[in-house]
Amino acid sequence: MKARTSILLGSLSAALVALALTSPRVVAADKVDPVADAKAFQNFFFQKFPTVKHEDFVNGPYSMNEDMKRQWQEKEEFPPYEFALDAGKEMFATPFKNGKTYAHCFPNGGIGIRQNYPYFDEKEGKVVTLELALNRCREANGEAPYSYVKDEMASLTAYMAFTSRGKPMDIKIPDDPRALAAFENGKRYFYTRRGQLNFSCASCHVQSPGERIRAEILAPALGILNAMPIYRSEWSGMGTTSRRFITCNSQTRAVPLEPQADEYRDVEYFLSYVANGLPISGPGARP
């Protein structure tokens, strides 16, 4: 009887030891670790394109193709986004009906802060993008919000990005489970296949940067938002980050979400965070 009890106790202890040894690994595998994710993300691109300077990834397809880069550098002498930049500067300085301006809504009067957006708002428990913050500023001052996909929003963000040019992306993830969940949700959205073409964001921008898709050269995902907003020749106009996400969805034959949906806010948070340290280059110009 004694022998039986000791065998039973022995087996139980062995099982407990085994559980104790294996469970931390299970937890570790599921743990959200943005620092490790960002490191792995950047290393992937640095190793895949060893000749591309790290800060050059923010220039999208131009970092992948020398001919395109030369054409773009020539275009930059008279950049197609210049009109939006001028309009944005004027809009930014023009007071609302109540006499206040956008500067009242942002730290440092809204100058040189693009690299800190999106941020996680601990009061709201959600990600706040620059486009969302601009519209909230308008509404708080009695103005109607702008469309997230049209020229006014693109002009405002173009100006704000311009005042941050060269500053390294600096997105913070506070020690808040909701912030970690938002990051993870953004990551999931980025890698999830959708649409009839069964493409994820990563299908183009991780698996195939530098490759052609029809006439276009695909941009790397690393630093892809640092250049936003962008003038696209294909659009014959400026496009916001919201417009970019919506267009990407439609191109895979997925019905896009509403602008500034939680998923879009979270994927912007994820993509911006993994580009930390790379310079803001917006507004950008793309074919």
Added chain:
Amino acid sequence: MKRSLALAVVLALPLALSLAPAAHAANEADYKTAYSAAEAAAKEAAGLRHQWTVTVSTLAAAKKAADGGDFDRAVAAAREAEALAKASVFQAISEKEAWKAMEIR
């Protein structure tokens, strides 16, 4: 001879019966059944936030054909829309785990 004729009839009858629905022209009731099945599947896909643009356009094409009285075309489009919607639901469910395979680690 009589026996083989009877056998031929027995063999041909099920074949003729199985072909019969294909020859049958669709009516409004067929369309309504097919459309509501497609609509239910599309609603499920939308709820999962995985709707496909082609599902929406094929559903619209079904409705347009029905409005014009072309129920054959309407039923065919509705069935296609249902298949597309079901495929998008499958995609949404399988991607709940499958996305991890693409992740950079």
